[in-house]
Amino acid sequence: MVEAACLDLLSLSSLHLALHIPDGFLSLPVSLFGWVIAIGLIAVSLNRVQSEYQERTVPLMGVCAAFIFAAQMINFPIPGGTSGHLVGGTLAGILLGPWAGSLVVSVVFIVQAVIFQDGGLTVLGANIFNMGLMGTFGGYYLYKAIRFSIGRNSWLGMLIGTAVAAWGSVVVAAIFTAFELALSGTVPLGVALAAMTSLHVLIGIGEALITVVVVSFVWQTRPDLFYNPPRKDWASASG
Amino acid sequence: MLLHIGAFHVDVDSKRTTPWHALAPRTRLLCAVLSVFAIALTPNGHWLTWAIYGIGVAGVILLARVTLPVLLKRVGIEFAFVGVVLLGTLFQPGGEVLWSWGWLQITTEGLTVLGSVTLKVLLSLLTLNVLILTTSIPALLHALTVLRTPPLLVAILASMYRYIGVLMGELNAMRRAAAARNFSGSNRWQRLVVGNMIGALFIRTYERGERVYQAMLARGYTGLPPVDDVPKGNWRDILALTLTLIWALVGQLAGTMILEL
Numbered sequence: 001m002v003e004a005a006c007l008d009l010l011s012l013s014s015l016h017l018a019l020h021i022p023d024g025f026l027s028l029p030v031s032l033f034g035w036v037i038a039i040g041l042i043a044v045s046l047n048r049v050q051s052e053y054q055e056r057t058v059p060l061m062g063v064c065a066a067f068i069f070a071a072q073m074i075n076f077p078i079p080g081g082t083s084g085h086l087v088g089g090t091l092a093g094i095l096l097g098p099w100a101g102s103l104v105v106s107v108v109f110i111v112q113a114v115i116f117q118d119g120g121l122t123v124l125g126a127n128i129f130n131m132g133l134m135g136t137f138g139g140y141y142l143y144k145a146i147r148f149s150i151g152r153n154s155w156l157g158m159l160i161g162t163a164v165a166a167w168g169s170v171v172v173a174a175i176f177t178a179f180e181l182a183l184s185g186t187v188p189l190g191v192a193l194a195a196m197t198s199l200h201v202l203i204g205i206g207e208a209l210i211t212v213v214v215v216s217f218v219w220q221t222r223p224d225l226f227y228n229p230p231r232k233d234w235a236s237a238s239g
Numbered sequence: 240m241l242l243h244i245g246a247f248h249v250d251v252d253s254k255r256t257t258p259w260h261a262l263a264p265r266t267r268l269l270c271a272v273l274s275v276f277a278i279a280l281t282p283n284g285h286w287l288t289w290a291i292y293g294i295g296v297a298g299v300i301l302l303a304r305v306t307l308p309v310l311l312k313r314v315g316i317e318f319a320f321v322g323v324v325l326l327g328t329l330f331q332p333g334g335e336v337l338w339s340w341g342w343l344q345i346t347t348e349g350l351t352v353l354g355s356v357t358l359k360v361l362l363s364l365l366t367l368n369v370l371i372l373t374t375s376i377p378a379l380l381h382a383l384t385v386l387r388t389p390p391l392l393v394a395i396l397a398s399m400y401r402y403i404g405v406l407m408g409e410l411n412a413m414r415r416a417a418a419a420r421n422f423s424g425s426n427r428w429q430r431l432v433v434g435n436m437i438g439a440l441f442i443r444t445y446e447r448g449e450r451v452y453q454a455m456l457a458r459g460y461t462g463l464p465p466v467d468d469v470p471k472g473n474w475r476d477i478l479a480l481t482l483t484l485i486w487a488l489v490g491q492l493a494g495t496m497i498l499e500l
Binding site for chain 1: 276279317352360363364367379389391392394395396403410429430431434435437441442447449455
């Protein structure tokens with residue numbers, strides 16, 4: 001009953017922002033923990049990306065961050081009658097790799113928090129942890145494990161890996177958000193888990209569908225742009 | 240299919256001359272960040288602390304002569320999004336039960352959390368909005384560099400800021416193109432079109448990244464975008480930072496003392 005009531009409350013309004021925690025919702029220890037992890041993640045990924053892309057880092061990461069930012073603004077219909085928008089963590093990981101992907105997603109969160117107050121400043125660390133580390137990094141390795149176990153060059157592997165990772169990353173991020181809210185004493189764990197998970201199981205389906213379409217478009221047109229491009233002979237493998 | 244953020248020119252009040260604008264951007268950034276952390280990380284139920292902070296925030300809003308309708312409209316929109324999550328805080332166990340319906344209970348504890356979180360969100364939003372309305376984004380980026388943020392990160396942020404407008408324009412063009420070709424049909428078809436648009440945007444973006452890099456090198460890029468006159472730090476900045484710090488501490492102490500009495 002708690003679940004049903006909360007779902008009603010939540011589904012009344014826009015689904016936007018459900019994963020961006022605002023300022024004031026998390027306690028000091030939880031916020032600090034998030035910041036420590038986020039700063040570590042950004043520092044390491046800056047180094048890794050710099051050594052990989054060298055002097056192309058700035059323009060490439062800049063436009064890719066702008067791309068994720070822009071892609072998040074397009075609303076599309078999700079099954080169940082509402083509309084949602086892309087979170088893009090897993091998509092960034094699949095296209096750019098785990099390090100560049102989480103860097104780009106973190107940069108997007110910084111800009112959203114500071115300039116658009118979309119997600120809070122004190123909880124920025126926790127938001128980066130939920131969606132940068134869990135969504136992009138976790139999402140990337142989940143996708144990679146599934147895709148490579150089915151076959152690097154097979155579209156089926158790409159399809160299943162992308163769909164599962166995109167859906168999973170949204171749901172896992174929602175579960176982490178619920179635990180953070182509960183640990184801070186803001187929302188009781190039961191209510192938070194029930195509301196966040198049931199809502200994001202749906203949002204995750206939208207995320208998975210749209211990520212699959214994007215990935216399939218790139219697979220058909222420029223498969224060499226993937227972080228793990230299919231090996232040679234990709235034209236026949238994609239058919 | 241809608242784009243849910245409109246304009247990107249946010250620093251509508253950045254050209255005024257007030258004591259707040261006389262501060263170096265880095266001081267304004269530090270004061271705002273310090274205030275937000277003090278406001279947001281105060282434990283629930285410290286009402287006096289937020290009263291003191293509220294007076295401070297109101298003082299800065301008046302001092303900086305921020306355009307109030309713009310400020311209130313922005314805070315209003317942002318607050319509407321937060322409102323949904325806020326409702327969840329109401330159903331806390333503990334304290335006296337004031338109202339119950341099935342499993343749902345509203346308790347004194349729940350009301351305390353709801354009130355506290357609402358105040359914290361409101362004050363943080365006001366503070367950050369004052370900063371963003373009065374300080375241009377290049378000035379903020381410059382402030383980040385002065386404050387020893389890794390230059391690579393600042394450069395990526397700057398480059399992203401430059402290209403958001405361009406990519407939004409490109410998305411709008413694609414949206415118009417889709418609309419001109421009778422974009423409608425089943426949800427499945429709509430998702431397919433939107434997904435392909437995002438995919439096409441990525442490919443264009445990646446190629447643009449390469450071109451931008453060549454163009455930047457050709458124009459003697461040194462790593463940071465140019466900034467127009469930024470006031471240098473002086474005694475005002477030290478004074479402002481000290482005041483903010485004292486204000487933050489006084490608020491915390493007052494809040495704790497009231498609770499102990």
